[in-house]
Amino acid sequence: MTAEHEGRDGRTGADALMAAITGEPLPDEARTDAAFMNEHRAAVADVALLREQLEIVGRALGEPPTPAPAPEPEPVPVRGPSRVRRRAFGLAFGTLAVAAVASVVAGLGWLLLQAGDAGLSSGGSADQASSKQAEAGFGSPRYLACARLIAEGDVTAVLPVPGTGQERITLKVTRSYQPEKSEDEVAFLMEEAAVGKGEHILVGIPRRAAGPDFWAVGEQDIAPERDWITAALPEARKLTCP
Known part of the structure; x- marks a missing residue:
């Protein structure tokens, strides 16, 4: 009895796990050992779960790698100050x-x-x-060559034009880029509240246009535009506007 008892107590979880891994049939003696059978059933379940997980990993490793998404093109930097505005309807x-x-x-x-x-x-x-x-674009040689007026000046009058959503702006010109010389005062139409009386502005008015398609307000915004204009003027003088 002692030897039989020691034999049954000598069965370990490792024996049950090995039997579950190899899948070999269990001897009759093992099948009568309730503790061993409990360990064996748990080991079989663990091995089955492990095999399932290994299959998932194997399939994942066997699949071709997902191509990396193409990098998005970098946005084209927009030149111009924050208060530069263009008229749009x-x-x-x-x-x-x-x-x-x-x-x-x-x-x-x-x-x-x-x-x-x-x-x-x-x-x-x-x-x-x-x-x-x-x-x-504004500040380019082509724009300068074809513009009706590119000038800096001080706004001396702002008069609303009834029923149009526009205002008639009178500008005392302090510096003209196109043409080289302009009238001391010029007038043109702009959308309402675009500029105020007394403000110093830079405007660009295309040929045959009633008002500017580009303007900047204040020295901080005008300064970088002025640099672009003065740099492009020599080339603009050589161009003929179609």
């Missing part, structure tokens, strides 16, 4: 927004299928558009 803005959304929706599927080529093409198009905008 609500209808035009709304139409532009709708067109932009429609364009994005229409092109989304194509972009997903042509990610690589689209990235290169989009980057090239963005660079070209940015380049064209820079060539024709």
Whole structure:
């Protein structure tokens, strides 16, 4: 009895675990040992769970790596002071927004299928558009050559134009860039509350336009624009506006 008792007590959790791992059939003696069978059943459950986890890890390691997303193009830096403003009308803005959304929706599927080529093409198009905008934007030689008026001065009068949402601005010119010489006072239309009487402003008025499409208020905002203008003037003098 003593030897049999020692034999049963000598069974360990390691024996039950090994039997669960190897899957070998249990001898009859082991099947009559309740403690051993409890350990064996627990070991079988643990081994099954471990195998399931290993299969998940194996599948994950066997899958091709997910390609890293293409880096988003860096936004084109916008030149100009914070208070520089351009005149825009609500209808035009709304139409532009709708067109932009429609364009994005229409092109989304194509972009997903042509990610690589689209990235290169989009980057090239963005660079070209940015380049064209820079060539024709305020402060560029082309803008200076074709503008009706680019000048600094002090606002001496602001008169509302009834029913238009605009004001008639009278400017005492202190410095004219285009043309080289201008009238001492000039007048033009601007949107309401764009500038106030007594303010020092810089304006750019395109040819055949009634008012500026660009203006800056105050020396802090005007100074960097002045630098761009003076640097571009020599080249602008060589250009002929179409």
